[in-house]
Amino acid sequence: MRSAGSLLFGLTVGLAYCSFAMGVHAQGGPDKNKPGQAACRVSFSVLQSDLHLPGGTLEGMNDAQRKWWDKKGAKKFPAACYDPAKATYKIVWWRETVSDNRVIKNTADPRFDVSVRGTRDIGFAYVKLVGANEDAKPLFFVDRDQKGTVHALESAVEFLSQHLHASQ
Numbered sequence: 001m002r003s004a005g006s007l008l009f010g011l012t013v014g015l016a017y018c019s020f021a022m023g024v025h026a027q028g029g030p031d032k033n034k035p036g037q038a039a040c041r042v043s044f045s046v047l048q049s050d051l052h053l054p055g056g057t058l059e060g061m062n063d064a065q066r067k068w069w070d071k072k073g074a075k076k077f078p079a080a081c082y083d084p085a086k087a088t089y090k091i092v093w094w095r096e097t098v099s100d101n102r103v104i105k106n107t108a109d110p111r112f113d114v115s116v117r118g119t120r121d122i123g124f125a126y127v128k129l130v131g132a133n134e135d136a137k138p139l140f141f142v143d144r145d146q147k148g149t150v151h152a153l154e155s156a157v158e159f160l161s162q163h164l165h166a167s168q
Contacts, residue, residue: 039078039079040078040079040080040081040083041079041080042079042080042081042088042089042160042161042164043080043081043082043083043086043087043088043089044080044081044082044083044087044088044089044090044091044127044157044160045059045082045083045084045087045089045090045091045130046059046060046061046065046082046084046090046091046092046093046153047059047060047090047091047092047093048060048061048062048092048093048094049092049093049094050094057092059084061082061153062149064148064149064150065093065149065150065153068150068153068154069082069153073153073154073157077157077158077160077161078161079160079161080157080160080161087130088129088130089127089128089129089130089139089160089164090127090128090129090130091125091126091127091153091156091157091160092125092126092128093123093124093125093149093152093153093156094124094125095121095122095123095124095148095149096121096122096124096144097119097120097121097122098119098120098121098122099117099118099119100117100118100119100120101115101116101117102115102116102118103115103116104116120148121148121149122144122145122146122148123142123145123147123148123149123150123151123152123153124142124143124144124145124152125141125142125145125149125152125153125155125156126138126139126140126141126142126156127139127140127141127156127159127160139159139164140156140159140160140163142155142156
């Protein structure tokens with residue numbers, strides 16, 4: 001009986017840990033215990049738009065966007081809350097990957113300048129009401145953000161935080 005009780009206790013602790021770990025790493029879940037959540041006035045969700053995906057969208061931020069939101073965004077924009085379950089607005093983002101050629105100058109001898117090819121992402125995003133028709137005009141649009149998808153998301157959250165919650 002004693003070993004059965006120990007086994008049951010171990011299973012209970014293991015399941016509790018797994019539930020906690022899954023909740024911590026859930027991509028689409030709301031931000032809990034973030035500074036400024038009490039000041040939340042605008043809730044939003046984030047969708048990635050990609051024609052290659054079934055249905056055309058994927059819920060959530062990419063890794064770089066999530067890192068920005070967790071470390072800086074939630075603190076910078078306390079009036080805006082990432083909470084897909086309670087979202088009033090949706091931010092839809094996508095990217096275009098472009099190739100660039102740059103020349104790195106050799107200051108000692110220009111004959112040895114080097115051409116370097118690289119790629120970078122250009123970010124796009126728009127804000128709409130959740131449930132709005134696909135053909136409805138966006139409330140805000142980020143076009144060809146040269147700084148990438150994180151900056152495009154930041155611009156959209158800034159719009160929500162500064163412009164929409166002021167009217168509520």
